[in-house]
Amino acid sequence: MxxxxxxxxxxxxxxxxxxxxxxxxxxxxxxxxxxxxxxxxxxxxxxxxxxxxxxxxxxxxxxxxxxxxxxxxxxxxxxxxxxxxxxxxxxxxxxxxxxxAPKKLALDAWxxxxxGDSGGGAVPGGLEKDALIPPDWWDVEPTVEALALAPSSGASRPFGAGWENTSEYLAGSVSLNLILMESDGSVDPSSEDWSPSQESQVVAAAYAAAADLQQMYPHAGLSFTIHVFPGRTDPRARTSYEPISRPADPSGTGGEELWVTEILERFGYATGSRLTRSRRFADATRLADGTDWAVNVFVANSENDGDGRFGDGYFAYSWVGGPHVVMTTDNDGWGIARMDMVLRHELHHSFYALDEYAASACDCLAASGYLAGTNDNCENLCGTVTACVMRDNAALSCPATVKQVGLLDSDGDGTPDVLSSPPEISLRLDSADPSCDGLARFSGTAQVVPYPNSNPLNATPRRDISILRIAAVEMRVDGGPWTESGVTAADGAFDGPVEEFSRTLSLGAGRHSVEARARDDRGNVSLPASRSVEVVGEAAPVGATLTVSLEGGTARLRWAPAAGAASYRIYRAASPRALAGAVPVAETAVPDWADASTGNAFYEVTSVDACGRESAGQK
Structure with a gap:
């Protein structure tokens, strides 16, 4: 074209x-x-x-x-x-x-x-009661325990992850579902109505939070896929309740349980607890998007509410480790113009970061996250503390938070430990050894290796998970240069966590050492796997070294060893011309043969290689 x-x-x-x-x-x-x-x-x-x-x-x-x-x-x-x-x-x-409409909303949000406000200037005090530790995963929905124990092999999930593992560490690609909840007034009177301007401000906050997170963690490879579900125009994001007029009641049945469950049912998730439904929605989103993780964000309009809080004082909170965040548009005194600051804080909770401000009753010894990071930056008598997104909502991270969200770089090489595990590779020889045609056919498996999961919390099953992908397999012969040339992936491309590969080599005679190594999409390289193969060269003729002598009435044939010969065939006939159609009378592994037969005889000796190929004869 x-x-x-x-x-x-x-x-x-x-x-x-x-x-x-x-x-x-x-x-x-x-x-x-x-x-x-x-x-x-x-x-x-x-x-x-x-x-x-x-x-x-x-x-x-x-x-x-x-x-x-x-x-x-x-x-x-x-x-x-x-x-x-x-x-x-x-x-x-x-x-x-x-x-x-969707594009207009995105353009207006831009x-x-x-x-919008850059987040500077005076801000309210810390967030309140905003980090909720979920129950152990096996208590959330006992009926799905057997399913939860079996990691899925879904192509778009990170390697080793099951459907429950929707936000294990803050690296790679993340899907966000922004659900702008609208009351239809059928149970509670509707006191809030979304406007296009409010919707665009919420999406703008998501833009800003995504940009900040990428800037805060430049080596994490972060990118976001954002879906917006405005209840004003999308019936799935509507509820018969007016969320802001009720308590949030995240651990009870009178708030979140009502409207989150109802909305998720409208999205097609009609069974299980609300946390199970929400996590399945997040999992389905990342599968559809081809992303690594997903978080749902439920936003309650609070423009007409006096204090921008739910009835029990909540205004923004997240379940630690996911699956969702709940926010109001006013976010207490933070306001919708600084919603991005609140959202980036809450998304840290979704990836297991703990609060560090004193009012949260943080504990210096508490540990959380894939790398079991302790809360060393907690303000409650933990020693020297620094500005941090989990302490004062700054667009900065501190070592404690970095470790809790799984991004510790212990060797300082610029790549987080969870993205530094080299892959592993196996190599198989599929053709015969020795090879008689000069071709050696190899295949193997390259696979990423997850960094171990040490999370002390049980929000989801503790599985070792990798978001890395195999990017290439290289091979070399006899210590020569590494090359990708000729190495093919069984599925057509090196882009998954496990890749089968193959290559056929044309080799000269002799024994060869063949090695293969894998490289992932972060540049980590496996230790090489190796196999050896012998290529059989054709045996040289016996040549003029053949001699015949009579020793006590026995004909004795001797010749010099021929290069590449595994054995020798002896032909005998009554005349030189008859040798052309003769069949072997003997085969010997040594260059010496005695013929005790009587009568005149003419002889021809050929060399035979390990593959049974016969050289020209010497008469």
Whole structure:
């Protein structure tokens, strides 16, 4: 297919604004990309990497993505055909007005994001009662215990994860379901009604939280897929209750149990406890998105509420380790303009971070997360503490939080330990040894190796999990250079946690050492696996060294050993011409044979290699 070159004047028209904007002070310039139809997240990430840019978040239903990188650099996506427009400033009103509802919401959110509060200035005190330790997983839904014990092999789940393991450590790709709950007034009077402006502010907060998390953990490879379900237009996000008029009651039956359960049933999750339903929704989302993890965020409109809190004082909280976060739009005194700060804090809880502010009654010795990180930055008599997202909501992390969310880099090489485990590989020789045709057929298995899970909490089954993928298998012969050439994946591509591979080598005569090693998508390399194979060369003829002598009436044949010979065949006939059709009268492994027969005889000796191939004869 021919690809037309995009004229420079058209590029300038499609790149809205004249230069990149370092949006809200969040590091490198952030831009909004309107995707071409059919552009997948995988393709977009490849195209961005090729231009030294990164995906921050993609909104599939809207067909837009938030990217980190200079506007001029990202604008080159237009030439690739992956994008139709790159926005560095607010979307023109005419563009947003003409867009379908999901895209209009995403464009309005981008404008709100650019115009929003950066999070500076005075902020309220710490969050309150916002980290909820879930019950042990086997007590949440006893009827699914047997299923929970069997890790799934679903292609899109991280290696080793089951459906319950939806947010084990804060690295890789994360799906967010933003559920903007709307009361239909059928049980409780409806006191809150979402407006398009409020919806765009919530999505803008998700943009900002995603950008902050990526900036806070640059070596974690974070990116987000965001789905928005506005109850104003989506019946699945509606409830017969008015959430803000009730207590949150997260551990009881009078609040979250009512509206979360009802909404999840409308999404198709009608059995099990609300935590089980929510986790299954998160799992189904990541399977559909091809992401590593997923978190659900239930947002209650509180604009008309006096204090922006639920009836029992809650305004934002998360179940530690997932599966969901609950927030109000006002978030007490934080306000909707700083909702991003609250959301990034709560998402840390979803990945097992504990609170560090004194009012949370934090415990210095408490441990949490995949790496069992202790709460050393807790304000309650734990010694020196530092600014941290879990202490004062700063866009900063501290060693205690880093370890709790699973991102400790113990050797300081720039890669978190959970992403540093080298893969393992096995190598098999599938053809005969020795090889008679000069070909050696190899196959093997390359597999990622999860870093051990030491989580002391039991929110989900404690499984060793890896989000890494095999990226390549290399082979070499007799200590030569490593090469990927000729190594093929059984499924057509090296992109999964377990890959079967094969390669056929053409080798010269002799014994050869063949090695294989695997490399994952973070550059970790396995120890090599090796096999040896012998290639049989054709035996050399006996040649002129053949002699015949009479010794006591016996004909004695002797010859020099022939290179590559495993044995020798002796032919005898009454005349030289008859040797052409003769059959062997003997086969010997040594270059010496005695013939006690009588009468005139003519002889021919051939060399035979280990594969049974016969050389030219010597008469």
């Amino acid at each position: 021919l690809r037309r070159k995009v004229p420079a004047c058209l590029l300038a028209a499609l790149l809205i604004a004249t230069g990149p904007v370092a949006a809200r002070g969040r590091g490198d310039a952030l831009v909004l990309v309107e995707l071409a139809p059919g552009t997948t997240r995988a393709r977009l990430e490849r195209e961005l990497r090729a231009r030294s840019a990164r995906l921050v978040a993609i909104l599939p239903e809207a067909g837009v993505a938030l990217a980190r990188g200079g506007g001029r650099s990202v604008s080159r996506l237009l030439r690739s055909g992956a994008a139709v427009r790159v926005l560095t400033r607010a979307a023109p009103e005419t563009l947003a007005a003409a867009a379908p 404008s709100s994001f650019l115009a």
